[in-house]
Amino acid sequence: MTPARAPRADAIRNRGKILTAAGEQITTHGPDVGMDEIAAAAGVAVGTLYRHFPTKTDLVAAVVAEFVARVTDDAEAALGRVADGARALDELTGFLGRVVETSAADRAVKAAAQSLGAEPGNPAAEQRASGAVTDLIRAAQADGDIHPDVTVDDIYLLFSTAPTDQPASARNRWLTLFTAGLTTEGRPADR
Known part of the structure; x- marks a missing residue:
């Protein structure tokens, strides 16, 4: 062969x-x-x-898969900076902000993917991203900056509810409020 x-x-x-x-x-x-x-x-x-x-569905799925790959690379780069001494909370917050802004710019692509039923088909990248974000959360928890009950599912909730159709000022305010809910300074430990 x-x-x-x-x-x-x-x-x-x-x-x-x-x-x-x-x-x-x-x-x-x-x-x-x-x-x-x-x-x-x-x-x-x-x-x-x-x-x-x-097909157009194949094309849109590839565009979405490329987006997932970029997000994965960003999460892994943030984790690498934490390994080099950066503060985990800063890296996690920066990563969240970048993903929300990128999602706002790509919202038409996501709408196309949903309307065409396109699946991104990049499970390996999704697993890598999930692992990197989980490690960022754990590092911030070890620093005492993030509540011990926060999980990667909470971060996915952030992404799924982000006001990507709102102006940048509204997205920034929303991210500030959401991030406060993750941090030990933003909410009491007994909630």
């Missing part, structure tokens, strides 16, 4: 251009943007787009 050939460099570049253009086009024009418009924005032929992504 002949081993699978590695993708050509131009195919890798085209896939990246398509994913970037899809995210931008869906965010700018909404989930109904056409594949022709996405291909044009990527600077590739429609046939090239369809070779990489046979």
Whole structure:
């Protein structure tokens, strides 16, 4: 059996251009943007787009999977900074803020994913992100900054309820209020 050939460099570049253009086009024009418009924005032929992504659902799922991979990398980088001596609470709060802001920018992509039934299909990245966030929480708990009852599920609750359709000032205020509920200074220990 002949081993699978590695993708050509131009195919890798085209896939990246398509994913970037899809995210931008869906965010700018909404989930109904056409594949022709996405291909044009990527600077590739429609046939090239369809070779990489046979359906719009496949394309949107890949865009969402790329988002999950970026969030995972960010969580792991924050954990690395904690290992290098950064304060865990600061890194966790910074990570939360970045994810909320990125989610606000990508909300049209998420709407498209929901309307098309697209699954991101990146369970390995999701597990890595969950592990890194869990470790950030544990480090902040060890520092005495985060309540011992806080779990990664609380962080997922944050993401699922974030007011991503509100202005940045409202998102920042919401994050401040939510973060206070996680910290030992923000709420009494007996609640």
